[in-house]
Amino acid sequence: MAPRPLGPLVLALGGAAAVLGSVLFILWKAYFGRGRERRWDRGEAWWGVEPARLPPWDEWDPEVEEAEEPALEELEQREVLVLGLDGCGKSTFLRVLSGKTPLEGHVPTWGFNSVRLPTRDFEVDLLEIGGSQNLRFYWKEFVNEVDVLVFMVDSADRLRLPWARQELHKLLDKDPDLPVVVVANKQDLNEAMSVVELQQELGLQAVDSQREIFLLAASIAPAGSGIEEPGTVHIWKLLLELLS
Ligand SMILES: Nc1nc2c(ncn2[C@@H]2O[C@H](COP(=O)(O)OP(=O)(O)OP(=O)(O)O)[C@@H](O)[C@H]2O)c(=O)[nH]1
Numbered sequence: 001m002a003p004r005p006l007g008p009l010v011l012a013l014g015g016a017a018a019v020l021g022s023v024l025f026i027l028w029k030a031y032f033g034r035g036r037e038r039r040w041d042r043g044e045a046w047w048g049v050e051p052a053r054l055p056p057w058d059e060w061d062p063e064v065e066e067a068e069e070p071a072l073e074e075l076e077q078r079e080v081l082v083l084g085l086d087g088c089g090k091s092t093f094l095r096v097l098s099g100k101t102p103l104e105g106h107v108p109t110w111g112f113n114s115v116r117l118p119t120r121d122f123e124v125d126l127l128e129i130g131g132s133q134n135l136r137f138y139w140k141e142f143v144n145e146v147d148v149l150v151f152m153v154d155s156a157d158r159l160r161l162p163w164a165r166q167e168l169h170k171l172l173d174k175d176p177d178l179p180v181v182v183v184a185n186k187q188d189l190n191e192a193m194s195v196v197e198l199q200q201e202l203g204l205q206a207v208d209s210q211r212e213i214f215l216l217a218a219s220i221a222p223a224g225s226g227i228e229e230p231g232t233v234h235i236w237k238l239l240l241e242l243l244s
């Protein structure tokens with residue numbers, strides 16, 4: 001039997017993908033628009049996103065900062081894109097940063113998810129795009145729009161590390177000047193690869209030496225007890241340095 005022509009189906013799917021990508025992009029721009037007129041008040045929430053709170057373990061004392069903080073209208077915005085394969089811990093990172101407890105299991109992000117964190121000098125918008133295969137296609141549309149890329153990997157997921165490497169390098173190629181923080185998450189797991197191993201497996205040694213690229217070990221939501229340093233603080237501090 002002769003194979004059925006796929007042309008119209010492929011065209012339709014391609015069109016649908018392009019429309020979804022554009023919609024995501026427009027929604028994100030509308031939400032994170034840099035102009036004052038697009039800002040939302042601190043009390044408001046959008047798409048179920050609660051106003052950000054500071055993590056309790058941060059050294060920053062919110063009460064002191066509150067008094068010194070300039071009016072909201074004067075705050076500039078910085079944008080951080082958080083990417084990585086599904087299940088690596090992106091949503092957990094955003095939850096922990098905004099002072100919430102991590103969810104028990106993996107609840108995949110179907111689309112995007114964001115938090116806004118105020119600092120003394122600027123507001124930081126962190127945007128996660130889900131890591132499932134069909135959403136990875138859209139990642140590249142966002143990299144040129146942000147100030148820093150956080151690329152997270154599950155250090156224990158040896159099987160899918162080549163995919164993570166491939167996706168990371170596509171993004172690095174897309175914007176050669178974008179500062180990148182690679183987070184080696186889930187270091188609490190026995191089977192986790194070390195930072196040295198990950199540096200090699202992710203091909204980071206070959207990255208242009210002029211580029212600002214960092215590799216940080218982390219256990220955003222450690223499975224066992226007794227791990228005091230979750231790594232989130234280090235990531236946040238590095239982000240603040242890069243964004244300042
Ligand atoms: N052991 C361990 N588990 C973690 C850590 N960080 C996150 N997790 C778990 O990993 C699972 C997936 O985390 P998510 O934050 O939902 O992953 P995600 O990257 O947002 O996934 P998608 O939205 O599907 O792209 C959850 O069950 C988290 O509790 C960690 O440091 N250690």
Ligand SMILES: [Mg+2]
Binds near residue numbers: 109
């Ligand atoms: Mg998620």
